[in-house]
Amino acid sequence: MTSSPPRPPRDPAADDARFLRDFETMSSFGATPSGGVDRQAASEADNAQRRWFAGLLEENGLRVVYDRVGNQFGLLERVPGAPYVVVGSHMDSQPTAGRYDGAYGVLAAAHAVFRIAAEDGAEAPPVHNLAVVNWFNEEGSRFTPSMMGSAVYTGKLPLETALAASDSSGTTVAEALAPTGFLGDGDGPEAVLCAEIHIEQGRLLENSGTTIGLVGASWAASKYEITVHGEQAHSGATAMEDRRDALVGASMLVVAARELADRFPGVLHTAVGRLDVYPNSPVVVPSRATLLLDLRSPDEAVLAEADELLLAEVARVEAAANVTVERTLSHSWGVNPYQPEGVELARASAERLGLRSGEIMTVAGHDSINMKERVPTVMLFVPSAGGVSHNEGEYTEDADLLAGLEVLTDVTRRLGAGELENAAPHVPGRNRA
Amino acid sequence: MTSSPPRPPRDPAADDARFLRDFETMSSFGATPSGGVDRQAASEADNAQRRWFAGLLEENGLRVVYDRVGNQFGLLERVPGAPYVVVGSHMDSQPTAGRYDGAYGVLAAAHAVFRIAAEDGAEAPPVHNLAVVNWFNEEGSRFTPSMMGSAVYTGKLPLETALAASDSSGTTVAEALAPTGFLGDGDGPEAVLCAEIHIEQGRLLENSGTTIGLVGASWAASKYEITVHGEQAHSGATAMEDRRDALVGASMLVVAARELADRFPGVLHTAVGRLDVYPNSPVVVPSRATLLLDLRSPDEAVLAEADELLLAEVARVEAAANVTVERTLSHSWGVNPYQPEGVELARASAERLGLRSGEIMTVAGHDSINMKERVPTVMLFVPSAGGVSHNEGEYTEDADLLAGLEVLTDVTRRLGAGELENAAPHVPGRNRA
Incomplete structure (x- = not known):
């Protein structure tokens, strides 16, 4: 040796x-x-x-x-x-x-x-x-x-x-x-x-x-891919009641996600990090907006409740903005x-x-x-x-x-x-x- | 001849x-x-x-x-x-x-x-x-x-x-x-x-x-270029109260513009046709959002009132979303x-x-x-x-x-x-x- x-x-x-x-x-x-x-x-x-x-x-x-x-x-x-x-x-x-x-x-x-x-x-x-x-x-x-x-x-x-x-x-x-x-x-x-x-x-x-x-x-997380569908129109000339503005719908969801976090202080984090608008032109009512929306919590029960509340917000936004919303749970974990x-x-x-x-x-x-x-x-x-x-x-x-x-x-x-x-x-x- | x-x-x-x-x-x-x-x-x-x-x-x-x-x-x-x-x-x-x-x-x-x-x-x-x-x-x-x-x-x-x-x-x-x-x-x-x-x-x-x-x-029109300034942060980990989310601020303004039109039925058209988010990454709180916001009316008095109401909304959004908002009147006409x-x-x-x-x-x-x-x-x-x-x-x-x-x-x-x-x-x- x-x-x-x-x-x-x-x-x-x-x-x-x-x-x-x-x-x-x-x-x-x-x-x-x-x-x-x-x-x-x-x-x-x-x-x-x-x-x-x-x-x-x-x-x-x-x-x-x-x-x-x-x-x-x-x-x-x-x-x-x-x-x-x-x-x-x-x-x-x-x-x-x-x-x-x-x-x-x-x-x-x-x-x-x-x-x-x-x-x-x-x-x-x-x-x-x-x-x-x-x-x-x-x-x-x-x-x-x-x-x-x-x-x-x-x-x-x-x-x-x-x-x-x-x-x-x-x-x-x-x-x-x-x-x-x-x-x-x-x-x-x-x-x-x-x-x-x-x-x-x-x-x-x-x-x-x-x-x-x-x-x-x-933490547990639910990650959603959301597409809001509206219809292209002239952003000046089209009567407001005829508009189906995808960006208005998407913006309502961004605000709703933030307000959701405020309902569960410290135990729910929410964010939209990414938002893409089409056609994104100064004088066109957007026909499509896609966003990535995350919910995260250290408590699975809180996350489940937040998921339900988000679903209710989606229905509210569809009616309020006259748009349709596709929501896909892309990733989630407990x-x-x-x-x-x-x-x-x-x-x-x-x-x-x-x-x-x-x-x-x-x-x-x-x-x-x-x-x-x-x-x-x-x-x-x-x-x-x-x-x-x-x-x-x-x-x-x-x-x-x-x-x-x-x-x-x-x-x-x-x-x-x-x-x-x-x-x-x-x-x-x-x-x- | x-x-x-x-x-x-x-x-x-x-x-x-x-x-x-x-x-x-x-x-x-x-x-x-x-x-x-x-x-x-x-x-x-x-x-x-x-x-x-x-x-x-x-x-x-x-x-x-x-x-x-x-x-x-x-x-x-x-x-x-x-x-x-x-x-x-x-x-x-x-x-x-x-x-x-x-x-x-x-x-x-x-x-x-x-x-x-x-x-x-x-x-x-x-x-x-x-x-x-x-x-x-x-x-x-x-x-x-x-x-x-x-x-x-x-x-x-x-x-x-x-x-x-x-x-x-x-x-x-x-x-x-x-x-x-x-x-x-x-x-x-x-x-x-x-x-x-x-x-x-x-x-x-x-x-x-x-x-x-x-x-x-x-119609008369006021066209604004608006930049919302927040701060980049991790969209999952950062405590909600520490966030300065530019997209939340911008979204509040998009919704406010739409609600403004609803206050003057038929005589005020409002729109945000374009919104750009930075860095627009799934896991980053946006530090900057720029948008083009138009107000149009056949009545100059209505437009002037809408301009004032928008200014008040900007102040409200700055406080609510903890962001700063730059608003420039890029074009306007009576x-x-x-x-x-x-x-x-x-x-x-x-x-x-x-x-x-x-x-x-x-x-x-x-x-x-x-x-x-x-x-x-x-x-x-x-x-x-x-x-x-x-x-x-x-x-x-x-x-x-x-x-x-x-x-x-x-x-x-x-x-x-x-x-x-x-x-x-x-x-x-x-x-x-």
């Missing part, structure tokens, strides 16, 4: 500096003048960042592979043939976004794996291999649905549907990815466990002085817990590192929500200053970024050593779409 | 058939599957139709010229050096439009001049020359403002402003027109009188069994009469031809509204079936098209013989923008 050559001693301060330097570099891809980023899925900025990231993974000894929907993986094989602990998030962004959303989680995963790779394994002998992942198109701003890459990876969305999704100019995912070299021919590494870290995108951690959020569950054993594992990691942690729910969707239905999954949050997110002013303190990286490293090390593998994946009992 | 060679006798049935055949041909440019047209200003369909129309004018002995904003003129010089009676309308259309709006008026003007050119002049000896006009960009759907070509021709809009106007892809009018050959280097013919015929775009003529509408005045002498001249022409006529107001804008501020102008309407307009289902009976052409021909002949030239152009006393 021969012993390995001695590894260089780890230098935590240098590792931290290297992480922050790499994060600065990441933030330069698609940088906007106001300090944010614009890296929509498969855009030139997203592609350039992926090329840079592939180089970073390879320099650190990981093997880079892509699956058939463009998910990017960096593999560290320690136990030949063993399945993988998949750790990561997404690097794509909204059109005018902050630097932290998703990107932090991918870089933290990479550095966690780099750090573990540099260890001798004595502390936690490897049982599984480790994979860093950069999921394709989590944001869904260019191609819907969101969380596309992880949905295909976990079998929740057919590959063909994802590849055929097209952006507003008619370019499909397949067409956008084809010239990039990011379309592989396999299914990616086999996952056995998963971890993700992300900024909170709210202000509960900040308000309570907590550094590490232990995500116990996700309150979905993460594995409680994963929450306890992460709590112990934070405690060992002397960091204040607390359980929290996530309102936003994350790729780990798809993953936890397949394999035991740990989800961590770090604070967002002022709760600002999907905004160029998004900010998280360096100290919090580094604290989160420490916890993620410890969690990944323990998952890689076989902890949590016997926890049951959570298959939601209420997934209505 | 020698006599001219005898002209071939006029064949009214053949002339009418030729007009209807030419109208069929026109309707093929930019034809849509549902029987309408899509010929936005300086689009390929608009350009192709203009090339065809130039050929038609030249075949019939007219000289084709363009001014510096792309207005297309067909000149019939009968009295060397004399100014012109300018007759016409516009051939551009909304994105999903009917076949009649504008196009009918241009072709009727051309055929009126062809018919007069074929006469011996004994009935009405020529005093002025005749010009057919196809005004550039009346619709304003691709480039704002609307009525652009006639506004520049009449000196109401600076040429540079018009040429610098850009469409949603950033292409300017100058760039769109440069490759077409439709940008001339002069100011076009000097106008002394003007006539235009158009479909009514309402159902007053149809309801009263009237064939020829004698347009006596245009109730503007056409020259009463022109109305009487047209009434006499209709009577002579045995056609039922009646006075009417126009709600929609027309190029003749710009022209009547410079020269005495006659505006005629023919019925629109069901009042349908800015819609692919727009329809006017052939018999009405031909009746309108007969009246326009008689009016143009009389204007060309010097009638009405001493009527004062109407300079509106209340043009607030």
